[in-house]
Amino acid sequence: MKNFICITCGVQVESSMAAPEKCSICSEERQYVSSTGQTWTTLEEMIQSEIYKNMISLEEEGLFSIATSPSFGIGQTAYLVQGKTFNLLWDCITYINSETIAEIKEQGGIDAIALSHPHYYSTQVEWAEAFDALLYIHEDDKEWVTRPSDKIIFWSGESLEVAEEMILHRIGGHFKGATVLEWKEGEAQQGVLLTGDIVRVVADRQWVSFMYSYANFIPLPASTVQGIASRLEEVNFTRLYDAFHRIIENDAKERVQKSAERYVDALNGVHFRTEAL
Template sequence: MYNYICETCGVQYKSTNKVPEQCLICEEERQYVSSKGQNWTTLETLLESGKYKNIVKLEEENLYSLTTAPGFGIGQTAYLVQNKNFNVLWDCITYLDQTTSKTINDLGGIDAIALSHPHYYSSQVEWAETFNAPIYIHEDDKEWVTRPSEKIIFWSGESFELCEGVTLQRIGGHFKGGTVVEWKNGNNQNGVLLCGDIVRIVADRQWVSFMYSYPNFIPLPSKTVERIAARLNKMNFARLYDAFNRVVKVEADQRVQRSATRYIEALNGTLFQT
């Protein structure tokens, strides 16, 4: 019995005797099946290869990024938030080895794991079992869980406070249960928003974007972006980190609002003529 992992998206599946025929995540229009076809691996195979390692980097006080080198799957970044003796792992990466476990335990371990959306579920159950931590996923994305576990807690509503100063906010968009983390204590109390790619920082780091599908370039409707912008306007943050370690360092709240306005104007045909 193996917990197979899709090589394209990096998401791990429940234990089976044979390789799955298809990936639930990649077959859906927001993701894609590799042009080389559907391929599978296991965490054990990744470990035995000796090819990968995780890089744990201090981004700012009480915030660490976790990335796998060379990149695997989608190649996203996870973050470890240290908040008043309560450590939150935001989003997940597939690769997990003993070196990573020791490094994180030296930083105080993990008290909770929270996910932005299904593309980053990766090997979340492995992480939860290793650190004996619950996983928080919005109930609207329950259908996308490929490896069920008693560690998973499906929360409901628009917000959920993990601990004082760290709140999960469902803003939807990319996925119905799309979630961001409002970390009020971060950035010297000026606030940090950890957004996965529910909000995505673009090449010009002064702007962000909002998409239904990033790899397939499917935009969100203007009314959805208006709703997202209104929700974000009520949150406390001056800095923003996305899933690919891009950062808007200052005035992130204002830049998000300006980006939403530009996006809506582009969709409505008032931003430019071409």
């Protein structure tokens, strides 16, 4: 029995004798099945290949980024958020080995893991078991869990304080249970928001965007984006980190609000006109 991992999205599934016919994450319209077909690997095969290495980097006091080189799956970054007595892993990456575990334990380990949405579930159970950590997933995304575990806590409602100064906010959008993390102690107590790609920083690091499907370029409705902006208006933060190590260093809250306004105006035909005359 093996816990197979989809090579396209990097999500691990429940153990089986043979690889599944399809990945339930990739076969849904927010993701995609590779043009070369569905392919699988295992964590054991990844480790034995000696191809991959996790890079753990200090971003600011109390915050480390964790990314795999070369990139695997979707290629997202996870973040280790350090509180006074509690460490939280925000989102997951697929690759985990003994070196990664040892290095993180030197930083105090992981007490809990929180996920923004299903595309980053990756090998979350492997991480939870390695650190004896609880996994927090919003109950609205329960159906997308591909490897069940008694480590998983399906939380409900709009907000959850996982630990002092670390608050999860369900804001919807990309998925119904899409969640962001408010870290009140970050950026010298001015507040940091970690968003996965529920809110995605764009190329110039001055604006953000919101999508139903990034892979297939399907936008969100204007009303949904307005709802996200309204929820984030209630959260205090000055810096924002997304899933691909893009950072808005300053005035992030204001930039999110302006970006939402621009997005809605674009959908409503107010921001620009490009139709043929």
